Amino acid sequence: MTHSLRLAVFGDPISHTLSPRIHGLFGRQLGIEVDYQAIRCREQELPEKLTALAAAGGIGANLTLPLKPAGLRHCRQLDQPARLARAVNTLMLSEQGWLGFNTDGPGLILDLERQGFALNGARILILGAGGATAGILAPLLKQHPACITLLNRTPVRAASLAERFAHLGPISGHALTAKPQGPGHDLVIQATSLGHQGTMPELNAGWLQATAKVYDLNYGAAHEPVARWARDRGLAVSGGLGMLVGQAALAFEIWTGRRPSISATLDRMAETDLS
Ligand code: ATR
Numbered sequence: 001m002t003h004s005l006r007l008a009v010f011g012d013p014i015s016h017t018l019s020p021r022i023h024g025l026f027g028r029q030l031g032i033e034v035d036y037q038a039i040r041c042r043e044q045e046l047p048e049k050l051t052a053l054a055a056a057g058g059i060g061a062n063l064t065l066p067l068k069p070a071g072l073r074h075c076r077q078l079d080q081p082a083r084l085a086r087a088v089n090t091l092m093l094s095e096q097g098w099l100g101f102n103t104d105g106p107g108l109i110l111d112l113e114r115q116g117f118a119l120n121g122a123r124i125l126i127l128g129a130g131g132a133t134a135g136i137l138a139p140l141l142k143q144h145p146a147c148i149t150l151l152n153r154t155p156v157r158a159a160s161l162a163e164r165f166a167h168l169g170p171i172s173g174h175a176l177t178a179k180p181q182g183p184g185h186d187l188v189i190q191a192t193s194l195g196h197q198g199t200m201p202e203l204n205a206g207w208l209q210a211t212a213k214v215y216d217l218n219y220g221a222a223h224e225p226v227a228r229w230a231r232d233r234g235l236a237v238s239g240g241l242g243m244l245v246g247q248a249a250l251a252f253e254i255w256t257g258r259r260p261s262i263s264a265t266l267d268r269m270a271e272t273d274l275s
Contacts, residue, residue, distance in 0.1 A: 004033035005255065006057045010041035010049055011064035018269075019062055022248045025268050026260040043070045050074060054093055060255040061091045062248075068102075068131065075100030084138040084165070087131060090251040101254055104132075105139030107247030108189075108215075114246075114262055115238065117187065117213055119143035125180060125208070126150050127201045128191035129158040129173060132217050136189070137161070141169035148172075149180045153192075153201070176201055184209040195222030205233045216240055242266060 005027070009019040020036045027034030041049045046067060053061060063071045071088030072078065075098050082088045082102035090101040112119060122145045126133055129152035140148060150173040152158035158173030165171050174180070185208050194200050195218035208214075214237040216226040223239035230237035245262045253259040 003057070004035040005059065006053070007034065007036040007060045007062075007255065008039050008053050008058060009036070009062040009064060010039050010046065010067055012040050012042055012066065014038045014040045014064070017064060018244065019064075019248060021269070022245055022265060023252060025265050026249065026252045029260050029264060029268075030256070030258050032256060032258070041067065043067060046070055047074060050091070050098060059093050060251070062251055063089055063091065065131075068135075071100055074098055081105055081135075081138055084168075085135045087135055089135075089247060090254055092254050101251070102135060103247040103250035103254070104135040104243070105137070106250050107245075108136050108217075108243045109139050109143060110246040110250070110262060111238075111242035112187075112215070114242065115213075119145055119187075121146050122186040123183065123209075124148045124187045124189065125185040126189045126191055127176070127203065128152060128193075129154070129161045130191070130193070132191045132193075134161060134164075136191070136217075137165045137171070138168055141165060141171065144169070146170070147182070149174065149185070151176045151178065151180070151201075179204075180207050184212065186212055188212060188214045190214065190216040190218065190226050195225055198225060200225040200229060203229065205235070208235065210234075211236075213237070217243065219244060241269075245269075 017038045020038050023034050023036040068087035076096045078100045082100045085102045088100035090103050091098045124145050129150050148171040150158040153176050155175040162171045162173035192201050214230040214235050216223045217240040219239040219241040245265050249260045
């Protein structure tokens with residue numbers, strides 16, 4: 001008798017998560033039977049939900065908003081991205097207890113590589129300085145960009161985040177309205193939550209190279225404002241679905257030792273959206 005791999009994602013809200021669908025597609029792609037549940041969980045319930053998952057034979061979990069920082073407290077060990085981001089999105093059960101990982105930033109790197117974008121030497125502009133930005137900075141700086149400029153509505157958050165990561169590479173933080181220094185940027189990463197209000201932060205196309213790429217961490221309807229802005233200016237743009245699948249693929253690899261194909265999964269998702 002074969003047993004399926006028991007996994008879950010915890011968050012609140014959780015009903016709109018694509019993770020069960022993505023991990024189901026991974027399982028089919030690699031011939032691994034997967035039982036991946038989406039479970040609503042408040043922060044104070046996380047210890048009991050993790051215990052229940054382990055008791056039911058669960059071997060891994062994802063954490064989504066707002067549980068990623070809380071996940072740190074429930075892990076015996078953390079990988080470097082999780083330590084630096086101060087947030088956990090992937091847990092794996094070991095004999096010692098839960099091990100914590102953060103595959104969000106590495107998932108973004110995988111997706112940019114898949115799209116043929118060279119981060120080495122790139123000038124990167126990031127809009128936003130919240131948890132989403134904190135999750136991607138260490139993996140981005142590891143790729144040796146020429147610089148990372150953080151712009152944020154609340155300048156002190158951008159400055160303190162830049163300070164926190166300054167030991168890893170050239171990074172500075174400023175107000176959203178500040179004009180970035182130096183030549184145009186090669187990559188803009190939109191990491192504010194404004195897309196969910198149908199809008200985006202003020203951005204001057206003059207701060208970008210004509211060949212710049214715009215990458216929005218949002219996907220679906222929340223990506224539309226940035227997609228429109230970039231297309232109107234003839235700039236290459238992509239939403240964050242590839243990063244979502246990328247972080248999931250890395251989590252799946254942690255649990256199974258096998259990494260699914262991001263492109264094949266995105267193709268399959270697009271096909272099933274049309275049907
Ligand atoms: P997340 O974990 O998704 O990054 P967050 O920590 O709440 O969420 O951060 C949201 C980001 O969107 C922040 O950079 C926030 O700017 P502030 O630090 O000034 O709050 C940004 N953001 C949210 N609403 C915004 C708005 N109306 N205009 C500009 N930036 C906004």
